[in-house]
Amino acid sequence: KRAVLRPKDHGHDFDDEIYRITGISPSALYRTRRRQLLTGDVANAPELFRGCPRKLTHIDCQYLIHLACHKPTLFLDEHNQRLIDYQHLPASLSTIHRTLTRAGLNLKHVQKLASERKPLVRAGFIRCISQ
Structure with a gap:
């Protein structure tokens, strides 16, 4: 995802070519850019708690x-x-x-x-x- 955003960071504006080369959808590219702007990273935050906690200690x-x-x-x-x-x-x-x-x-x-x-x-x- 970082490699996909690198040309955009250097001022190149060719989203259509990025979609064609990587196979990424426009909405996925938008979400990745948005996440990078908000958090500074392109990866999702890890889940801390998954599922229901166990009933027995x-x-x-x-x-x-x-x-x-x-x-x-x-x-x-x-x-x-x-x-x-x-x-x-x-x-x-x-x-x-x-x-x-x-x-x-x-x-x-x-x-x-x-x-x-x-x-x-x-x-x-x-x-x-x-x-």
Whole structure:
């Protein structure tokens, strides 16, 4: 974009040739010139915040991960109820699922963590899963 504006800055006025050579539209050239006059740069300002902010903070995510590793037999709605009871934060089931997935936890990984514990805990885990 800077190269497109350079001939205009040196006093040459041949917009038609600029359109033909670069393939840029007249409106794009106008916007680029306007942005350069207003801000001094031809590039758009970077976006600071994109999308919707996450509902769960880092502490809430750590709580969910700890809960999933400690009690792998809980369902997502039970995780949600614990978030409401102890963190005072209602979250949808998909939010909880995405948080656990983002942390790298899936059902197989959580079951493996549970089976690697003490024998009594392992027996209780197997009993809970078999029911």
